[in-house]
Amino acid sequence: xxxxxxxxxxxxxxxxxxxxxxxxxxxxxxxxxxxxxxxxxxxxxxxxxxxxxxxxxxxxxxxxxxxxxxxxxxxxxxxxxxxxxxxxxxxxxxxxxxxxxxxxxxxxxxxxxxxxxxxxxxxxxxxxxxxxxxxxxxxxxxxxxxxxxxxxxxxxxxxxxxxxxxxxxxxxxxxxxxxxxxxxxxxxxxxxxxxxxxxxxxxxxxxxxxxxxxxxxxxxxxxxxxxxxxxxxxxxxxxxxxxxxxxxxxxxxxxxxxxxxxxxxxxxxxxxxxxxxxxxxxxxxxxxxxxxxxxxxxxxxxxxxxxxxxxxxxxxxxxxxxxxxxxxxxxxxxxxxxxxxxxxxxxxxxxxxxxxxxxxxxxxxxxxxxxxxxxxxxxxxxxxxxxxxxxxxxxxxxxxxxxxxxxxxx
Amino acid sequence: xxxxxxxxxxxxxxxxxxxxxxxxxxxxxxxxxxxxxxxxxxxxxxxxxxxxxxxxxxxxxxxxxxxxxxxxxxxxxxxxxxxxxxxxxxxxxxxxxxxxxxxxxxxxxxxxxxxxxxxxxxxxxxxxxxxxxxxxxxxxxxxxxxxxxxxxxxxxxxxxxxxxxxxxxxxxxxxxxxxxxxxxxxxxxxxxxxxxxxxxxxxxxxxxxxxxxxxxxxxxxxxxxxxxxxxxxxxxxxxxxxxxxxxxxxxxxxxxxxxxxxxxxxxxxxxxxxxxxxxxxxxxxxxxxxxxxxxxxxxxxxxxxxxxxxxxxxxxxxxxxxxxxxxxxxxxxxxxxxxxxxxxxxxxxxxxxxxxxxxxxx
Numbered sequence: 001x002x003x004x005x006x007x008x009x010x011x012x013x014x015x016x017x018x019x020x021x022x023x024x025x026x027x028x029x030x031x032x033x034x035x036x037x038x039x040x041x042x043x044x045x046x047x048x049x050x051x052x053x054x055x056x057x058x059x060x061x062x063x064x065x066x067x068x069x070x071x072x073x074x075x076x077x078x079x080x081x082x083x084x085x086x087x088x089x090x091x092x093x094x095x096x097x098x099x100x101x102x103x104x105x106x107x108x109x110x111x112x113x114x115x116x117x118x119x120x121x122x123x124x125x126x127x128x129x130x131x132x133x134x135x136x137x138x139x140x141x142x143x144x145x146x147x148x149x150x151x152x153x154x155x156x157x158x159x160x161x162x163x164x165x166x167x168x169x170x171x172x173x174x175x176x177x178x179x180x181x182x183x184x185x186x187x188x189x190x191x192x193x194x195x196x197x198x199x200x201x202x203x204x205x206x207x208x209x210x211x212x213x214x215x216x217x218x219x220x221x222x223x224x225x226x227x228x229x230x231x232x233x234x235x236x237x238x239x240x241x242x243x244x245x246x247x248x249x250x251x252x253x254x255x256x257x258x259x260x261x262x263x264x265x266x267x268x269x270x271x272x273x274x275x276x277x278x279x280x281x282x283x284x285x286x287x288x289x290x291x292x293x294x295x296x297x298x299x300x301x302x303x304x305x306x307x308x309x310x311x312x313x314x315x316x317x318x319x320x321x322x323x324x325x326x327x328x329x330x331x332x333x334x335x336x337x338x339x340x341x342x343x344x345x346x347x348x349x350x351x352x353x354x355x356x357x358x359x360x361x362x363x364x365x366x367x368x369x370x371x372x373x374x375x376x377x378x379x380x381x382x383x384x385x386x387x388x389x390x391x392x393x394x395x396x397x398x399x400x401x402x403x404x405x406x407x408x409x410x
Numbered sequence: 411x412x413x414x415x416x417x418x419x420x421x422x423x424x425x426x427x428x429x430x431x432x433x434x435x436x437x438x439x440x441x442x443x444x445x446x447x448x449x450x451x452x453x454x455x456x457x458x459x460x461x462x463x464x465x466x467x468x469x470x471x472x473x474x475x476x477x478x479x480x481x482x483x484x485x486x487x488x489x490x491x492x493x494x495x496x497x498x499x500x501x502x503x504x505x506x507x508x509x510x511x512x513x514x515x516x517x518x519x520x521x522x523x524x525x526x527x528x529x530x531x532x533x534x535x536x537x538x539x540x541x542x543x544x545x546x547x548x549x550x551x552x553x554x555x556x557x558x559x560x561x562x563x564x565x566x567x568x569x570x571x572x573x574x575x576x577x578x579x580x581x582x583x584x585x586x587x588x589x590x591x592x593x594x595x596x597x598x599x600x601x602x603x604x605x606x607x608x609x610x611x612x613x614x615x616x617x618x619x620x621x622x623x624x625x626x627x628x629x630x631x632x633x634x635x636x637x638x639x640x641x642x643x644x645x646x647x648x649x650x651x652x653x654x655x656x657x658x659x660x661x662x663x664x665x666x667x668x669x670x671x672x673x674x675x676x677x678x679x680x681x682x683x684x685x686x687x688x689x690x691x692x693x694x695x696x697x698x699x700x701x702x703x704x705x706x707x708x709x710x711x712x713x714x715x716x717x718x719x720x721x722x723x724x725x726x727x728x729x730x731x732x733x734x735x736x737x738x739x740x741x742x743x744x745x746x747x748x749x750x751x752x753x754x755x756x757x758x759x760x761x762x763x764x765x766x767x768x769x770x771x772x
Contacts, residue, residue: 037666038666039666047461050459050461051461054459054461054462059425060425061416061418061425061479062468064458064459064468074512077516080665080666083665084523084661084662084665087661087665088531088658088661091654091657091658091661136475137423138418138423138424138425138477139418139419139420139423139470139475139476139477140418140420140422140423140475141475187423188422188423384423385422385423385424385425386422386423386424387422387423388421388422389420389421389422389475
């Protein structure tokens with residue numbers, strides 16, 4: 001068997017995880033995170049990563065995740081020490097600016113988003129650095145070099161360009177940032193490259209861009225028709241205007257639905273390009289990530305979540321309406337009402353916070369990982385075997401910023 | 411008996427077929443022509459992944475990058491019997507006492523932030539806020555609160571009770587008290603039609619009395635006593651301090667809890683539980699200031715004491731809004747302190763005036 005593999009010039013990534021085991025992991029994670037008021041989340045994330053990493057194999061050997069929850073926790077404490085005073089100072093300044101200076105409030109708001117944007121980019125890049133340094137294949141560490149500051153500058157430039165072009169530059173931004181990330185990623189001493197062009201994504205992006213333009217056009221029409229920043233009372237319009245508003249509203253809804261669908265399609269194409277452009281010496285990657293299958297799984301998932309909501313409201317609607325009327329007419333809150341409301345709060349919490357994320361992660365997010373892995377093949381895979389371990393072991397603590405800003409998923 | 415396995419030396423990503431044999435206290439790994447590749451002390455052999463112990467079993471040598479993979483279903487028991495430290499962490503990794511110490515330190519510093527830093531910082535910030543700004547904040551808070559009340563009662567029109575004669579009685583006493591306590595801004599009293607026995611001070615001198623208080627009170631003196639207490643909070647600028655403190659606490663809690671389980675939304679709720687309104691000291695100080703002012707006016711503070719003691723006994727769940735007075739600590743003690751301080755004997759209003767005041771919402 002080994003002989004066959006060593007001469008083969010193509011190898012697939014294999015995915016060995018089962019939903020049954022994943023479900024068990026999710027339940028334990030959720031319960032422990034709940035009783036520790038969220039502190040367990042660092043260890044929960046680590047468990048999930050270990051699970052996925054060990055279930056992805058290449059040339060018969062699995063990936064290995066060597067990060068620990070403790071590292072994530074310490075990284076988080078460090079970030080808290082920085083972010084909390086920053087937040088306090090911002091809050092204090094915001095309170096002290098007199099309300100009759102709107103331009104100062106606007107400036108503060110802009111400053112807030114600029115800082116948030118910068119922190120998001122920095123957090124993202126540092127997160128990848130940590131993850132790569134804690135990922136191994138056959139004992140050899142991955143790594144991410146490059147500078148966070150360069151990545152931030154690149155991201156800032158592209159974001160400005162994307163806004164100025166009303167989104168036309170978006171695929172170019174995504175691919176260029178990915179190119180920077182990939183070029184600085186290595187397995188041992190072997191550096192990855194990226195060969196691919198965002199131009200190939202333009203056909204997939206065109207419908208989304210069209211939807212953005214149509215929305216902008218409608219917004220322009222509304223400004224011309226009613227003036228800027230005015231709040232229009234629907235009842236005060238004449239019949240012709242009402243018809244126009246109704247038609248335009250319907251068209252916008254349709255455009256946005258199609259635009260959203262187009263974006264999901266585009267997103268899958270982008271992922272294919274991102275994986276398919278990966279090179280490592282003579283080795284090259286290919287991806288056949290399926291759109292329709294993922295779309296179907298996502299739709300089924302959303303239907304299940306909506307059904308859960310419907311069931312929740314169906315059970316509690318009568319008592320909620322009763323309680324609402326009782327309060328409205330000035331009646332006192334009695335024990336019955338309090339127990340009804342408590343029941344609703346508890347059931348709502350369980351549905352919203354435990355059940356829905358559980359279903360979404362177990363069915364949809366699992367499927368994305370599974371398909372991403374399963375549909376990836378590598379030509380000339382044995383190049384990877386020549387990777388040589390390097391001395392750099394990566395950052396000592398992990399991704400505090402990414403956690404505080406809630407990016408990065410698992 | 412040699413065990414067939416795959417060996418990664420930790421230097422390259424090559425996978426070598428190898429054989430292993432136990433020799434003394436070591437696992438000797440050799441290639442297929444029995445050249446020794448590595449010698450692993452049995453004590454230093456660990457699972458790569460503690461949660462994965464089924465074949466193919468992956469093992470590592472402590473503190474190194476080398477790995478072996480066993481693809482056998484039956485290891486003859488050598489693994490579990492002869493390698494005592496399979497599930498241990500790297501010896502280079504942080505030991506558990508360090509984690510415990512770090513955890514205690516972290517918990518202590520978080521507690522320190524809530525107990526010392528937030529109250530101190532919020533007091534300091536209050537000193538920096540100009541009174542005119544606090545008045546603007548108070549007006550905005552009042553408008554928001556009234557909108558909320560209006561929605562609860564499904565109307566915005568008659569939410570405020572404005573019977574001029576009854577209102578005059580309240581505002582006259584409020585002005586006298588505010589003058590004596592030297593509030594940084596004039597006090598504006600409003601009465602809201604809501605069946606909850608409660609009164610609250612907002613930033614900037616906005617004092618709101620809920621009509622339930624007038625129903626629960628046994629005399630006008632009790633109402634004026636409560637009013638004096640709220641005006642004392644205004645004079646001390648407690649409402650602004652509490653709102654700054656709660657903002658900080660919300661930020662802190664949402665950072666700690668993160669966004670799992672809707673942490674951001676729960677943050678505000680949890681912060682309110684931790685930083686429950688005024689501190690015990692602030693309450694005691696407000697009582698002292700209120701009773702002193704009443705004494706100076708020659709008015710009795712005993713009805714305030716009675717009211718505080720009585721409201722304490724009633725069920726806390728009786729109100730729709732969490733009762734303001736519930737957050738006031740130990741009603742019995744407060745009542746006793748107020749009685750000790752009280753010197754005045756004068757009534758705050760005549761029987762006719764009390765009758766008029768009670769009908770403010772009619």
